[in-house]
Amino acid sequence: MKRYDVLIVGRGIAGNTLALTLLNKGLKLQVVDLPKANSPSRLAAGLYSPFTGKKTVKTWLAEEIFPFLEQFYRHIEQMSGFSFLHIKPAYRPFLSIQDYNEWTGSGNEENSTFFLSDNPNHEHYRPWIINPFGGIEYKHSGYVDTVAYLDAGEKMLMENNCLSTSFFNHTDVQETEDGVKWGDDIYRYIVFCEGSMVLKNPFFPNIPIVPNKGEILTLHIPDFPLTEIITKGAFLVQKQPGIFHAGSTYHWKFDHDEPEEKGAIEIKDKLNKWLNVAYKQLNLEAGVRPASKDRRPLMGYLNEHPRLLIFNGLGTKGISLAPYWAEELSKFIIHQKDLPEEVDIRRFYLN
Ligand SMILES: Cc1cc2nc3c(=O)[nH]c(=O)nc-3n(C[C@H](O)[C@H](O)[C@H](O)COP(=O)(O)OP(=O)(O)OC[C@H]3O[C@@H](n4cnc5c(N)ncnc54)[C@H](O)[C@@H]3O)c2cc1C
Numbered sequence: 169m170k171r172y173d174v175l176i177v178g179r180g181i182a183g184n185t186l187a188l189t190l191l192n193k194g195l196k197l198q199v200v201d202l203p204k205a206n207s208p209s210r211l212a213a214g215l216y217s218p219f220t221g222k223k224t225v226k227t228w229l230a231e232e233i234f235p236f237l238e239q240f241y242r243h244i245e246q247m248s249g250f251s252f253l254h255i256k257p258a259y260r261p262f263l264s265i266q267d268y269n270e271w272t273g274s275g276n277e278e279n280s281t282f283f284l285s286d287n288p289n290h291e292h293y294r295p296w297i298i299n300p301f302g303g304i305e306y307k308h309s310g311y312v313d314t315v316a317y318l319d320a321g322e323k324m325l326m327e328n329n330c331l332s333t334s335f336f337n338h339t340d341v342q343e344t345e346d347g348v349k350w351g352d353d354i355y356r357y358i359v360f361c362e363g364s365m366v367l368k369n370p371f372f373p374n375i376p377i378v379p380n381k382g383e384i385l386t387l388h389i390p391d392f393p394l395t396e397i398i399t400k401g402a403f404l405v406q407k408q409p410g411i412f413h414a415g416s417t418y419h420w421k422f423d424h425d426e427p428e429e430k431g432a433i434e435i436k437d438k439l440n441k442w443l444n445v446a447y448k449q450l451n452l453e454a455g456v457r458p459a460s461k462d463r464r465p466l467m468g469y470l471n472e473h474p475r476l477l478i479f480n481g482l483g484t485k486g487i488s489l490a491p492y493w494a495e496e497l498s499k500f501i502i503h504q505k506d507l508p509e510e511v512d513i514r515r516f517y518l519n
Contacts, residue, residue: 169352169353169354170352170353170354171196171347171353171354171355172196172197172198172353172354172355172356173190173195173196173197173355173356173357173501174190174195174196174197174198174355174356174357174358174359174501175197175198175199175200175348175350175353175355175357175358175359176190176197176198176199176200176358176359176361177200177201177336177358177359177360177361177362178201178336178360178361178362178363178365179199179201179203179318179321179322179325179331179361180207180208180209180210180318180361180363180486181209181212181314181317181318181482181486181487181490182209182361182363182479182480182482182486182490182494183199183201183359183361183479184209184317184318184321185240185490185491185494186359186361186479186490186494186497186498187199187321187325187330188244188321188324189240189491189494189495189497189498190498190501191324191325191328191330192243192247193498193502195498195501195502197330198330198331198332198353198355199325199330199331199332200331200332200333200334200336201331201332201333202333202334202335202336203333206425206453206454206455206456207363207455208363208364208382208455208456208457208458208486209314209318209363209486210314210315210318210455211314211384211453211454211455212314212384212455212486212487213311213384213403213405213413213415213416214311214312214313214314214317214487215258215309215310215311215397215399215403215405215487216234216237216309216310216311216312216485216487216488217258217306217309217397217399217488218230218234218280218283218306218307218308218309219260219276219280219283219304219306220484220485222401223270223274224260224271224274224276224304225274225276226276226279226280226283227485227488228464229492230283231282232492233488233489233491233492234283234308234488235308236491236492236495237487237488237490237491237492238253238255238308238310240491240495241253241312241317241491244317244320244321244324245320247324248320248321248323248324249320250316250317250319250320250323251313251316252312252313252314252316252317252320253310253312254310254311254312254313255308255309255310256309256310256311256395256396256397256405257285257305257306257307257309257396257397258305258306258309258310258396258397258398258399259288259293259297259303259304259305259306259396259397259398259399260303260304260305260306260398260399260400261293261297261298261299261301261302261303261398261400261442262299262300262301262302262303262304263298263299263300263301263400263441263442264301265301267301268301268302271304277304282307282308283306283307283308283309284304284305284306284307285304285305285306285307288302288303288304288305290302290303293394293396293398295444296392296393296394296443296444296445297394297398297442297443297444298441298442298443298444299442303400305396309397310397311397311405311487312487313407314487338368338369338370338371341358341371341476343473343475343476347475348475348476355475356475356501357475357476357477357501358475358476358477359477359478359479359497359501360372360476360477360478360479360480361478361479361480362480363456363458363480364377364379364456364457364458366458366478366480367379371470371473371476372470372478372513375466375478375480375513375516376460376461376462376466376481376516377458377459377460377461377466377480377481378420378459378460378461379456379457379458379459380418380419380420380456380457380458380459380483380484381417381418381419381422381425381454381455381456381457382415382416382417382418382419382454382455382456382457382484383415383416383417383427383428383431383432383434383435383452383453383454384413384414384415384416384435384452384453384454384455385413385414385415385432385435385436385449385450385451385452386407386411386412386413386414386449386450386451386452386453387404387411387412387413387414387447387448387449387450388410388411388412388447388448388450389410389412389445389446389447389448390410391445392406392410392412392445394406398442398443400438400441400442401438401441402414402415402416402435402438402439403415403416404439404443411450412447414435414436414439415435416435417431417434417435418484419431425454425455425456426454427452427453427454428454429452431452431454432449432452436449457482457483457484457486458480458481458482458483459481459483459484460480460481460483461516463483464481464510464511465479465480465481465482465489465493465511466478466479466480466481466511466513466516467479467480467481467493467496467497467500467507467511467512467513468497468500468507468511468512468513468514469513469514470513470514470517471514477497477500477501478513479493479494479497493511496508496511
């Protein structure tokens with residue numbers, strides 16, 4: 169029987185980030201994952217942006233989370249020899265005077281100088297982007313090539329003999345005074361990072377995860393020189409010269425997780441409001457995001473199973489949330505430091 173600190177179940181963005189965080193801190197761990205074809209972590213555009221949503225509001229904890237994520241991904245690049253972090257400005261055009269007024273009246277500009285370019289060059293965008301009322305340009309935005317990031321994690325975990333590819337069966341778990349037994353080995357903690365598949369996890373009954381289906385397009389746009397991210401209703405991001413990701417849709421009600429043409433039409437309708445060039449659709453994919461009911465991560469344990477932890481609920485923002493919250497979870501695992509109430513899963517189970 170071998171003794172480990174942690175077993176991580178699932179290696180999407182959440183499990184991969186937690187595994188690399190714990191590996192860097194010298195913990196003894198194992199990771200078990202059975203990847204699925206349409207894993208949201210693999211097909212995600214990987215964008216991170218300090219402003220999001222229809223109303224273009226600054227994201228939760230942006231000042232803490234954004235500097236931390238760039239530092240984290242750069243460190244993993246150096247450790248693995250892979251390249252996947254692309255720090256890029258994001259341009260958000262104003263499409264109407266009302267749109268412009270809403271932004272200037274929001275107070276965001278005064279509170280967000282760290283995240284905004286002083287004088288965006290609207291002419292730079294104008295031949296390709298419809299921006300009659302100008303726009304704003306974000307700093308500390310960009311994207312992570314999620315396939316390369318997961319591949320880098322695979323390499324690092326394989327080198328440390330801590331990754332296996334198989335399905336984890338919850339009935340194989342035995343909770344003891346001493347730790348949690350799984351197979352022949354014993355772990356101080358198991359952390360479930362199962363994405364939307366957590367809905368089948370018997371240790372977290374009635375978990376407040378709401379699956380959210382999203383579609384994403386791959387487009388060919390020849391002779392389109394902008395390498396910045398463009399975002400307004402839909403986003404457009406260059407992946408290789410001439411090849412772009414555009415997305416996404418957000419469906420709370422769906423019968424299956426296959427991509428649907430109506431999703432492609434919805435994305436194109438939004439793009440066509442500001443994109444001034446012809447493009448060709450190369451691919452359409454869909455995946456299911458694990459969103460939580462209050463849009464905050466779900467972390468920690470339930471009182472009945474103190475050694476069975478969860479790291480989930482990253483929703484639409486896996487890339488920006490995962491590094492910061494994996495670090496916080498590592499402090500709980502190593503130093504028993506309490507998790508902030510706003511992410512502790514017990515907030516939904518108390519009373
Ligand atoms: C179209 C689309 C676009 C997106 N774009 C972005 C974006 O631009 N930026 C951003 O930050 N986020 C984006 N997201 C959201 C992002 O994909 C999610 O936040 C993230 O993938 C969640 O990661 P996860 O690790 O929690 O879950 P998952 O990616 O679902 O990973 C869970 C893993 O656990 C495995 N697993 C589960 N149960 C078991 C078991 N019992 N045994 C073995 N393995 C198991 C699964 O097979 C999987 O590999 C997008 C999502 C979609 C659908």
